[in-house]
Amino acid sequence: MAAKPKLWYFHGRGRMESIRWLLAAAGVEFEEEFLETREQYEKLQKDGRLLFGQVPLVEIDGMELTQTRAILSYLAAKYNLHGKDLKETVRIDTYADGTLDLMLMVALAAFKPPEEKEESLALAVKKAKTRYFPVFEKILKDHGEDFLVGNKFSWADIQLLEAILTMEELDASVLSDFPLLKEFKTRISNIPTIKKFLQPGSQRKPPPDSHYVEVVRNILQF
Secondary structure, rough: OOOEEEEEEEOOOOOHHHHHHHHHHOOOOOOOEEEOHHHHHHHHHHOOOOOOOOOEEEEOOOOOEOOHHHHHHHHHHOOOOOOOHHHHHHHHHHHHHHHHHHHHHHHHHOOOOOOHHHHHHHHHHHHHHHHHHHHHHHHHHHHHHOOOOOOOOOOOHHHHHHHHHHHHOOOOOOOOOHHHHHHHHHHHHOOOHHHOOOOOOOOOOOOHHHHHHHHHHHOOOO
16 A cells, blocks of 8 residues: 655645645545754755755655645646646646745735735735636636636646635635636535545644744744
């Protein structure tokens, strides 16, 4: 029996959360090793396990993978969530990259001073409403299908649902002008593996709090 993927990261969302989402959506069980001290991080570096000196780190298929988007692309391809051909794959990558950019704004805001943090989060919500969500509403309207690409569940759908739920934590009415995205959210949330991941007690992480921020700062020393 193949070993479960093992994820090395801080005990929070950050750049690992989309990886957790993708694995969970694919129905793949995984283990986590949480970095809580500077010594743990330095040992990974000393042992040469972090290619560019950064986490996330994912152990899978006899490899130690770093760089978030490379990991996500590998997992999407491995679990048949990356399209049937190159044209579908590039569309999936484009849509997923867009939502990753949006969520990175939210992730980085946690480390800013309170006033800047609120401004950054407000800007993220504004961009969701004016730049990102209108694009996905139009995609769904134009092709009239249940999923973003090829009328088949893919990484792009997972990534968009994660982005929607993240934005709703900041503004519960963020989808008020996007009826097709509301339907999409309900539809994708009810896929059994995702429904399970959204239940309390899963490996989904909560929004970053002050303790998480302090731990990350102490480990990375910034």
